[in-house]
Amino acid sequence: MTFELDSTQQHLAEVVRDFASRRIAPHVRAWDRAASLPDELFEELASLGLLGVMVDPAYGGAGMNLTAMTVVSEELARVDASVALAVSNHNALVCGQISAAGDEEQKRTWLPKLASGQVIGAWALTEPKVGSDAGNIQTRAAAVEGGFVLNGFKQFITNGHRAGLYVLFALTDPQHPHRGISAFIVPRNTDGLLVGPKEDKMGMRASDTVPLTLENMHVGSETLLGRLNEGxxxxxxxxxxxxxxxxxxxxxxxxxxxxxxxxxxxxxxxxxxxxxxxxxxxxxxxxxxxxxxxxxxxxxxxxxxxxxxxxxxxxxxxxxxxxxxxxxxxxxxxxxxxxxxxxxxxxxxxxxxxxxxxxxxxxxxxxxxxxxxxxxxxxxxxxxxxxxxxxxx
Ligand SMILES: Cc1cc2nc3c(=O)[nH]c(=O)nc-3n(C[C@H](O)[C@H](O)[C@H](O)COP(=O)(O)OP(=O)(O)OC[C@H]3O[C@@H](n4cnc5c(N)ncnc54)[C@H](O)[C@@H]3O)c2cc1C
Structure with a gap:
């Protein structure tokens, strides 16, 4: 096992460091005060390939590995950890889960949009009453003709304000809490998905964090991400x-x-x-x-x-x-x-x-x-x- 970066990863580190010092550093204080990040930043991150770091090039990503992702996270966080958090969750959680568990149709539909920054992703597991004990979530997804109806609440969802896409977790088999949870890919404009106001946080202020309410939210069976009950x-x-x-x-x-x-x-x-x-x-x-x-x-x-x-x-x-x-x-x-x-x-x-x-x-x-x-x-x-x-x- 070598702990040295290879030449591609070293180049990546230089590119991200240069970008962070030119385009992020001058604004960090203002973004922290405003508790938000500008849209243009995400466009620039996408143009550098930083919104699809590990996504397969067949779906528009940079096709790099997790070591490369850690280089991106470290270099961004040296300058602005809020930016690094937004980028890391989008890449490692949202793109990561769709890449690992999505079917071909889901990958073709969503990964190019995520990698190009057309859509920013949020990953929603935590709930108001369930954080560490995440296998005990209460949000329900009841099976109906052609899909599911979701009801429940999510809490502390990074990128939730900006997101165009949510990977959401819900109980599909209430008899078996942790082995009865499924994941769903839910576009923002889905009826019944209510995005709450940004939390007023101690730190990571420029990264947005919101609660979500799912109220009789109907989704088609094509939104199921991975196998039923294996989310x-x-x-x-x-x-x-x-x-x-x-x-x-x-x-x-x-x-x-x-x-x-x-x-x-x-x-x-x-x-x-x-x-x-x-x-x-x-x-x-x-x-x-x-x-x-x-x-x-x-x-x-x-x-x-x-x-x-x-x-x-x-x-x-x-x-x-x-x-x-x-x-x-x-x-x-x-x-x-x-x-x-x-x-x-x-x-x-x-x-x-x-x-x-x-x-x-x-x-x-x-x-x-x-x-x-x-x-x-x-x-x-x-x-x-x-x-x-x-x-x-
Ligand atoms: C800014 C921010 C962004 C976040 N982004 C996301 C996101 O994008 N998606 C998402 O799903 N979640 C997100 N979270 C939620 C985060 O993962 C949870 O806050 C975290 O897992 C802890 O859960 P909790 O806050 O409910 O604390 P609790 O689980 O209630 O824990 C409270 C305290 O008790 C301790 N504790 C709990 N159980 C035990 C035990 N058995 N033994 C000893 N100590 C214990 C904990 O360590 C903690 O110190 C975010 C949170 C924040 C603050």
Missing amino acids: FLDALRILDRARISFAAIAVGLAVGSLADALRYTQSREQFGHPLSHFQAIRFQLADMSTRIDAARLLVRRAAALQDAGRTSTRESAQAKVFAAETAVAVCTGAVQIHGGYGYLKDMAVERRMRDAKFMEIGQGTSEIMRMVISRHLLGRSAPERPGSPPPWI
């Missing part, structure tokens, strides 16, 4: 992949904060010396750098497993929890190093600290990641404390 199993497989791209966002956040901290410690003087002369500061910078490298290596290992066609449930969870906690530690440390100035809204380190906290919550919290890892260590048959969640996590 949740597909979701778990997709999350094993998407968490790696998500972890790369955390790495990017930490890299951006360390770069700011390095610059600041060499320009700010106290006690007659630059901050970088003080050992306490130097050691902090050293620890930040070491944690970032370790996080990136975990990301690359998990991506390499996926790219080799192997499973990576434990490795994805390890990359995700370690990278998320690295992002929080490094981004918080960077604020500390900036002193009072780090506490001002004008500073990028302030925004990154808010953005970083989300990395410990989204796509499975750090507690859930530890649950996944420990189950792999101990085996599913090992007794757990009463009240432990069921084994589908």
Whole structure:
């Protein structure tokens, strides 16, 4: 297993870094304040192939692998984690699940639109009463002549405001919660799909997050994505992949904060010396750098497993929890190093600290990641404390 990027991936990193510094960096503060991203940004992302990174070229995508996706996520997140989150969910979750589970007709209909940015995708599993225990969703899809009728609620759906397409999960067999869930591809203009207002968030503000209401929403049987009652199993497989791209966002956040901290410690003087002369500061910078490298290596290992066609449930969870906690530690440390100035809204380190906290919550919290890892260590048959969640996590 090699952890070096190949020449194509290195080129990709340079292209995305250049784009992010020219076209995103000047606007990050304004987009964070406005809590939105402009439409033109998505057009430009599409023209660079960043909205169909892993989509088969036969359907208009760039046909790259998951390691390449982590490069995109890290490079975008160095500058703006909200953009990286929007792009990562669209690619890794929505394009990912349609590519993996869709039939030929669904792929032909939707992947070219997603890869070209004509349609942005959202992936809707979480519900108001069900987050970590995702196998217990309550949204129902009742079978009717020619299709299904969906009723229920979704919560915290990234890209949900902008999306033209939703991958939605609903119970098709209420007798068997996690083994009775199916996935559906639902276009935005479907009658009965109500998109709620944007949530007012602590961080990741420019990435839109909305609730959805499904009210007697009729969909045809052609919207079923993958096999009936196997949607949740597909979701778990997709999350094993998407968490790696998500972890790369955390790495990017930490890299951006360390770069700011390095610059600041060499320009700010106290006690007659630059901050970088003080050992306490130097050691902090050293620890930040070491944690970032370790996080990136975990990301690359998990991506390499996926790219080799192997499973990576434990490795994805390890990359995700370690990278998320690295992002929080490094981004918080960077604020500390900036002193009072780090506490001002004008500073990028302030925004990154808010953005970083989300990395410990989204796509499975750090507690859930530890649950996944420990189950792999101990085996599913090992007794757990009463009240432990069921084994589908
Ligand atoms: C900005 C944002 C964007 C999001 N985007 C999406 C999206 O696009 N699509 C989507 O489907 N979802 C999305 N989510 C939802 C996200 O995945 C959930 O918030 C997350 O999985 C946690 O679920 P919850 O918020 O319901 O917390 P809960 O599950 O209620 O957990 C609350 C706390 O209890 C802990 N906990 C729960 N169970 C256990 C246990 N057994 N042992 C120990 N601790 C436990 C959790 O770790 C957490 O700390 C998003 C969330 C946010 C905030």
